[in-house]
Amino acid sequence: xxxxxxxxxxxxxxxxxxxxxxILIEGISHFYGMGESAVHTCDKISFSIDRGDLTTxxxxxxxxxxxxxxxxxxxxxxxxxxxVIDGREVRGPGPDRALVxxxxxxxxxENALRNAAFGLELRGVPxxxxxxxxxxxxxxxxxxxxxxxYPHELSGGMQQRVGLARAIAxxxxxxxxxxxxxxxxxxxxxxxxxxxxxxxxxxxxTVLFVTHSIDEAVYLSDRIVVFTHxxxxxxxxVDIAFPHPRSEVRLTTEFLAIVDRLWGLLKEDKxx
Amino acid sequence: xxxxxGTAGASWRxxxxxxxxxxAVLFGMGVWEVVGRLHVTFLIPPFSDIVLAWxxxxxxxxxxxxxxxxxQAFAMGESIAVVSGLLLGLLIGxxxxxxxxxxxxxxxxxxxxxxxxxPVIMALAGIGNTSIVVTVFMFSFFVIVVDTMAGVKHVSPxxxxxGRSFGASKSQMMRKILFxxxxxxxxTGIRLxxxxxxKGMIVGQMLIAVVGFGYLITTYTYAFAMAELxxxxxxxxxxxxxxSEAVGLIERRYVFWGRR
Numbered sequence: 416x417x418x419x420x421x422x423x424x425x426x427x428x429x430x431x432x433x434x435x436x437x438i439l440i441e442g443i444s445h446f447y448g449m450g451e452s453a454v455h456t457c458d459k460i461s462f463s464i465d466r467g468d469l470t471t472x473x474x475x476x477x478x479x480x481x482x483x484x485x486x487x488x489x490x491x492x493x494x495x496x497x498x499v500i501d502g503r504e505v506r507g508p509g510p511d512r513a514l515v516x517x518x519x520x521x522x523x524x525e526n527a528l529r530n531a532a533f534g535l536e537l538r539g540v541p542x543x544x545x546x547x548x549x550x551x552x553x554x555x556x557x558x559x560x561x562x563x564x565y566p567h568e569l570s571g572g573m574q575q576r577v578g579l580a581r582a583i584a585x586x587x588x589x590x591x592x593x594x595x596x597x598x599x600x601x602x603x604x605x606x607x608x609x610x611x612x613x614x615x616x617x618x619x620x621t622v623l624f625v626t627h628s629i630d631e632a633v634y635l636s637d638r639i640v641v642f643t644h645x646x647x648x649x650x651x652x653v654d655i656a657f658p659h660p661r662s663e664v665r666l667t668t669e670f671l672a673i674v675d676r677l678w679g680l681l682k683e684d685k686x687x
Numbered sequence: 688x689x690x691x692x693g694t695a696g697a698s699w700r701x702x703x704x705x706x707x708x709x710x711a712v713l714f715g716m717g718v719w720e721v722v723g724r725l726h727v728t729f730l731i732p733p734f735s736d737i738v739l740a741w742x743x744x745x746x747x748x749x750x751x752x753x754x755x756x757x758x759q760a761f762a763m764g765e766s767i768a769v770v771s772g773l774l775l776g777l778l779i780g781x782x783x784x785x786x787x788x789x790x791x792x793x794x795x796x797x798x799x800x801x802x803x804x805x806p807v808i809m810a811l812a813g814i815g816n817t818s819i820v821v822t823v824f825m826f827s828f829f830v831i832v833v834d835t836m837a838g839v840k841h842v843s844p845x846x847x848x849x850g851r852s853f854g855a856s857k858s859q860m861m862r863k864i865l866f867x868x869x870x871x872x873x874x875t876g877i878r879l880x881x882x883x884x885x886k887g888m889i890v891g892q893m894l895i896a897v898v899g900f901g902y903l904i905t906t907y908t909y910a911f912a913m914a915e916l917x918x919x920x921x922x923x924x925x926x927x928x929x930x931s932e933a934v935g936l937i938e939r940r941y942v943f944w945g946r947r
Binding site for chain 2: 485488489490508509510512513514516518519520522523524533534536537538565566567585
């Protein structure tokens, strides 16, 4: 369909940053299940992520991008390959990373404040200290005044803000976000994206963001990694150079051109 | 494991009027009273006679002692059942190996007619209060295990994953996530366990040692003192309902976020 594209399933080269900083994904393969019924989700994925960048994993639903994110989180052990963060190999979850879940994963029996403090609670941070950090994190996600509210009293978007606050409160270097806006409505999604953008400008964290929304990917990312359908391979890596904040950029021809180009990449994969 | 409370009561609003549930109870008592007054059979004395009989026997030593003795045995057996049932249920729900060894037995005992085991309990624990305690335990234990186990198994994978991602230890996972998330099922199990435990108490008292309520029931039955017999039975019913409602109250208080 388009001839301007890089060859299919390109790249097994591993670009490394000179100081060994950032995240290195080296030949990650993964199968779900055993034997003949095993599903091949990731196929020798290799690329690197610079520190402080927001990198989006973009691909069709169920392509294996969430699996890759969970491998980086240390929740899933890959069948092959390794993840190296700042020169150290990932062997499980660690305090340098915090995950934001698609379905929020809040404790229904705790209020927003205690939920936001829960990551720190599990790490044994004393009560006073963790509640203070949680209060600050809730303020960052604009939930001041809702500390006492329980998850079932909050809207989906607000619940996800609590989920984000819980991750931020642990002060991780790397924020892993698994389709965080998939379960909230479009309007909430937009405001949340803009809030997240502002927040990340202030906090300067490395962010990995899984989505299947092209518009969202272009709006938020410094770099987009496009995956093929299962098994996931790196289709192409696209750098997005618009300056932040980008709320003005959404309708420019340059923005739309990139959206269109990514759409082409994904569509071609579907047709194939 | 979704169960609904049977306690909220059906609502019936003739002509838009709100009629309290108590009216249904009073109506039943009225019918009983009329049937009793018709002297159909001596097995059904008028309801007022039962109330009078209750007033008569409630102050007697035999009655008070029976109630105290029964409640002691019940409290003992039930607390052991709750604590151990909870522990085993949590372990079965969490560890495949424990599940493998225990689940068939738990299922067997869940299905077993417990009353048939009472003579065995008597043979093992002797004719005395220990047997009653064991019987209460046996009646109550398994449903608590099964509900706790189901509760732990049904905890959302996302919550477990969240715990792991923030580095929860095994004990943190158990205490702060699994146990709390399984609370709705656990409390349902305890409520059912309490009702079964009372059943066990009565069965034990009648079959093993003729003591407590069992003694009262047996004595009044053989004496054909129907009014007194019903008075005792209604006491047991009221007790059973009160205890199960008390757990139900905790349930509604504690599980405010709604069942999954």
